[in-house]
Amino acid sequence: MKDALKSPFFWGFTLLMLLALSVIVYYAPVERTMGLVQKVFYFHVASAWVGLVAHTVVFAASILYLWKRSGGSDRLARASAEIGTVFISCTLLTGPLWAYPIWNTWWTWDPRLTTTLVLWFMYAAYIALHGGGASEARKRLAAVYGIICFINVPLVFFSTRWWRSIHPVVISSEGIALTPKMRVAMFVSVGVFSVLYFYLLRLRMKSLELQERVRHLKAQLLA
Amino acid sequence: MLKFGRRILLIYRKDLQDELRSTDHLLSTLVFGTMLVFVFSFALELADVGTEQIFPAVLWVSIFFMSVLALQRSFAKEREYGALDALLLASGERSVLFYAKFLFSLTVLLLLELVVVPLLWIFLDVGVGSASLWFFLAAVLAGSWGLAAVGTLLNGITVQLPGARLLFPILAFPLLIPLLMGAILCTQGALSGQVQAVLGWFYLLLVFDLLFTVLPLLLFDYILEG
Amino acid sequence: MAFFVAGYLVVWALVFLYTSFLYNGQRKLEQELAFLEELVGKQADLPC
Numbered sequence: 001m002k003d004a005l006k007s008p009f010f011w012g013f014t015l016l017m018l019l020a021l022s023v024i025v026y027y028a029p030v031e032r033t034m035g036l037v038q039k040v041f042y043f044h045v046a047s048a049w050v051g052l053v054a055h056t057v058v059f060a061a062s063i064l065y066l067w068k069r070s071g072g073s074d075r076l077a078r079a080s081a082e083i084g085t086v087f088i089s090c091t092l093l094t095g096p097l098w099a100y101p102i103w104n105t106w107w108t109w110d111p112r113l114t115t116t117l118v119l120w121f122m123y124a125a126y127i128a129l130h131g132g133g134a135s136e137a138r139k140r141l142a143a144v145y146g147i148i149c150f151i152n153v154p155l156v157f158f159s160t161r162w163w164r165s166i167h168p169v170v171i172s173s174e175g176i177a178l179t180p181k182m183r184v185a186m187f188v189s190v191g192v193f194s195v196l197y198f199y200l201l202r203l204r205m206k207s208l209e210l211q212e213r214v215r216h217l218k219a220q221l222l223a
Numbered sequence: 224m225l226k227f228g229r230r231i232l233l234i235y236r237k238d239l240q241d242e243l244r245s246t247d248h249l250l251s252t253l254v255f256g257t258m259l260v261f262v263f264s265f266a267l268e269l270a271d272v273g274t275e276q277i278f279p280a281v282l283w284v285s286i287f288f289m290s291v292l293a294l295q296r297s298f299a300k301e302r303e304y305g306a307l308d309a310l311l312l313a314s315g316e317r318s319v320l321f322y323a324k325f326l327f328s329l330t331v332l333l334l335l336e337l338v339v340v341p342l343l344w345i346f347l348d349v350g351v352g353s354a355s356l357w358f359f360l361a362a363v364l365a366g367s368w369g370l371a372a373v374g375t376l377l378n379g380i381t382v383q384l385p386g387a388r389l390l391f392p393i394l395a396f397p398l399l400i401p402l403l404m405g406a407i408l409c410t411q412g413a414l415s416g417q418v419q420a421v422l423g424w425f426y427l428l429l430v431f432d433l434l435f436t437v438l439p440l441l442l443f444d445y446i447l448e449g
Numbered sequence: 450m451a452f453f454v455a456g457y458l459v460v461w462a463l464v465f466l467y468t469s470f471l472y473n474g475q476r477k478l479e480q481e482l483a484f485l486e487e488l489v490g491k492q493a494d495l496p497c
Contacts, residue, residue, distance in 0.1 A: 021457065037453055039453050047460060066445050083467075093459045097455050097456045101452055121397040125390075129390060138384065140445060140448060144445050144446055145380065148376070148398065148438065149397075152397075155431060155434070159404050162423065203468075203472075203475070214478060217485040
């Protein structure tokens with residue numbers, strides 16, 4: 001924790017988070033029927049957005065790894081999976097906090113909710129499979145699993161959508177169902193969360209690289 | 224070089240012979256399956272739940288758990304005795320190995336279900352009045368097909384990592400969610416005799432099966448590389 | 450209000466915990482790396 005407090009980057013991002021918060025609290029209007037609770041939406045959507053981007057990155061990096069076998073693409077996939085899981089956790093936790101006052105239930109088996117939960121489980125499994133990437137086999141097998149997971153996501157989504165859906169659709173092909181001010185607040189929070197994603201990604205990739213070097217040195221010492 | 228299908232059949236026959244020669248694993252999985260049936264029906268009886276509505280869910284959860292034991296066999300033996308390289312050499316292509324192991328897993332799973340499904344049916348006291356037996360069998364077959372395909376694919380992954388047996392269900396279950404939904408709803412439709420209403424779910428099962436039967440053609444080479 | 454604050458706190462806490470977890474790991478790795486590099490250097494000095 002001390003190390004985090006010493007980093008200028010960390011403080012920069014704390015400031016950005018506060019900026020997003022103030023835009024959400026002061027700038028964005030209060031929704032007429034739902035009231036203040038609706039503002040959970042901004043974090044909820046932003047973290048869901050980052051989660052989806054992160055998992056798409058895992059898919060792309062996994063393909064790249066199987067193709068080029070570069071350590072960088074493996075680290076990218078692993079770091080992205082981890083951060084994506086953190087943000088998906090945020091989505092899964094903020095969702096019920098909005099749903100309870102509005103739907104009067106913490107959880108329902110709606111397509112989006114179910115898909116998000118399955119996504120979380122799949123990437124938790126991916127991280128468990130990858131481990132620290134201690135061997136070439138683990139990296140390769142995790143890459144294969146990352147590809148399978150991504151292909152499975154639409155299947156999960158459409159099967160649950162067929163079943164039932166009550167989740168509000170804010171962004172559809174017809175446009176965004178938000179007032180202009182709300183839209184600005186949403187884009188600000190999505191922007192801040194995206195920057196946060198890239199920052200964490202860089203940090204995690206660096207530590208994974210260090211891990212690799214430590215492992216390499218240990219092997220060298222034992223040889 | 225032998226034809227693709229012929230090579231698959233040869234490996235499949237070898238595995239099946241081997242499995243039937245020493246039946247202890249098959250038998251203990253079967254005992255586990257019947258135990259599941261017993262525990263479920265006993266627990267449901269205690270809770271006083273309408274068994275007819277809950278039958279499809281219990282059936283597929285039992286099959287899920289049973290498959291965790293049944294589907295981890297495909298590559299285990301070769302790995303244990305270090306015969307994987309020889310088998311790879313003999314099969315020529317890695318996908319041949321996948322399809323042989325897939326057929327083997329499917330056969331084992333169906334053999335187990337042959338005992339467990341009727342038992343569960345009897346224990347839960349489900350009526351046969353309006354049930355469509357053919358559709359029920361088709362649903363079980365389609366569900367088992369997908370289970371065996373995903374299981375074989377993931378077994379190829381977990382068998383290469385020491386101490387990864389526990390990883391298998393963790394990797395498998397989230398992937399199997401669409402299959403679980405389709406299989407349960409199809410079974411429900413079959414029991415109530417309303418096949419038309421759940422036909423869409425049957426097609427979903429078929430799409431799932433097709434996907435995980437074709438995907439290994441592309442990915443299995445990477446799995447068994449080392 | 451309470452739900453909104455709870456939502457913000459959840460996001461903030463998760464991200465903060467993850468970031469400090471990263472920094473912590475980073476520091477430990479750097480220490481380990483320095484130690485190992487020193488060891489490797491010593492090993493190279495020794496006549497075999």
